[in-house]
Amino acid sequence: MTVTIGTRTLGDAHPTYVIAEIGLNHNGSVEIAKELIDVAAAAGADAVKFQKRTPEISTPEHMRDVPRETPWGTMTYLEYRYRVEFGRDEYLEIGAHAAERGVDWFASPWDEPSVAFLEDLDVVAHKVASASLTDDGLLAALRETGKPIILSTGMSTMEQIDRAVDLLGTENLVLLHATSTYPMPAEEANLRMIPTLKDRFAGVPVGYSGHERGLAISFAAVALGAAAVERHITLDRGMWGSDHAASIEPTELAALVAGIRDIEPALGDGIKRVFPGELAPMAKLRRVGAGAAV
Numbered sequence: 001m002t003v004t005i006g007t008r009t010l011g012d013a014h015p016t017y018v019i020a021e022i023g024l025n026h027n028g029s030v031e032i033a034k035e036l037i038d039v040a041a042a043a044g045a046d047a048v049k050f051q052k053r054t055p056e057i058s059t060p061e062h063m064r065d066v067p068r069e070t071p072w073g074t075m076t077y078l079e080y081r082y083r084v085e086f087g088r089d090e091y092l093e094i095g096a097h098a099a100e101r102g103v104d105w106f107a108s109p110w111d112e113p114s115v116a117f118l119e120d121l122d123v124v125a126h127k128v129a130s131a132s133l134t135d136d137g138l139l140a141a142l143r144e145t146g147k148p149i150i151l152s153t154g155m156s157t158m159e160q161i162d163r164a165v166d167l168l169g170t171e172n173l174v175l176l177h178a179t180s181t182y183p184m185p186a187e188e189a190n191l192r193m194i195p196t197l198k199d200r201f202a203g204v205p206v207g208y209s210g211h212e213r214g215l216a217i218s219f220a221a222v223a224l225g226a227a228a229v230e231r232h233i234t235l236d237r238g239m240w241g242s243d244h245a246a247s248i249e250p251t252e253l254a255a256l257v258a259g260i261r262d263i264e265p266a267l268g269d270g271i272k273r274v275f276p277g278e279l280a281p282m283a284k285l286r287r288v289g290a291g292a293a294v
């Protein structure tokens with residue numbers, strides 16, 4: 001089974017769909033968001049992703065009044081959430097910029113009104129953040145859209161994943177294996193979940209959403225069959241904000257995409273054959289023995 005997002009097709013035998021997760025790393029600035037889109041396009045990523053919230057709905061009650069030091073002064077956590085949220089006009093500008101650069105754009109809506117907000121902007125797909133995997137109302141609203149849905153599976157049990165997949169249906173679904181530790185230590189990567197999810201949800205493309213430092217684990221995810229790779233990106237890991245430290249910088253994103261494109265043709269089809277390039281070394285090095293004719 002394949003899933004088509006924009007002009008790209010995801011699934012076995014198709015290129016890995018690389019998602020540059022901007023998330024909140026734009027720090028509320030459309031200019032930074034556009035710079036990050038430029039970075040993603042220059043690196044050869046397929047899509048940029050944002051996070052869309054209705055802060056008074058998606059901010060947990062106990063967090064709302066917690067004071068937060070920000071570059072814009074001390075404010076409550078709820079005020080900060082509003083400060084970094086883009087409205088319709090800003091997303092129209094962002095969407096136009098992504099289209100100009102040839103990359104898909106979409107977002108993870110964190111509440112039901114945000115689904116309607118993104119639908120109005122005619123996004124090509126929706127993402128479900130790991131934190132939202134058990135939000136039945138959100139999943140039902142997303143299924144209603146009929147758009148491709150990319151479901152992240154961090155901080156979840158297999159039973160919760162089964163239920164979310166039941167609610168979303170497998171028709172237009174991409175699963176992402178994820179561990180929601182920021183930054184994620186290698187011991188928590190559990191990359192063999194990629195083949196486990198592929199076996200359990202036959203035909204559903206399975207990818208990887210990474211929060212580790214460096215690129216090696218994401219490359220290994222591709223070697224294990226990931227149909228998509230999502231990584232947080234930032235202009236500079238030293239920037240203010242909670243996700244920058246677990247993000248990759250522009251040169252790393254370029255290296256990630258280039259490395260993935262090198263790995264893809266190397267994976268082959270698993271059928272043993274003698275390649276033309278091996279014939280000369282074989283003629284030179286192999287002693288002819290009883291097994292040669294087999």
Ligand SMILES: C=C(OP(=O)(O)O)C(=O)O
Pocket residue numbers: 050051108127128129130131152153154176178180209230
């Ligand atoms: C947090 C998100 O995703 P993940 O769970 O894949 O990190 C998101 O998409 O907003």
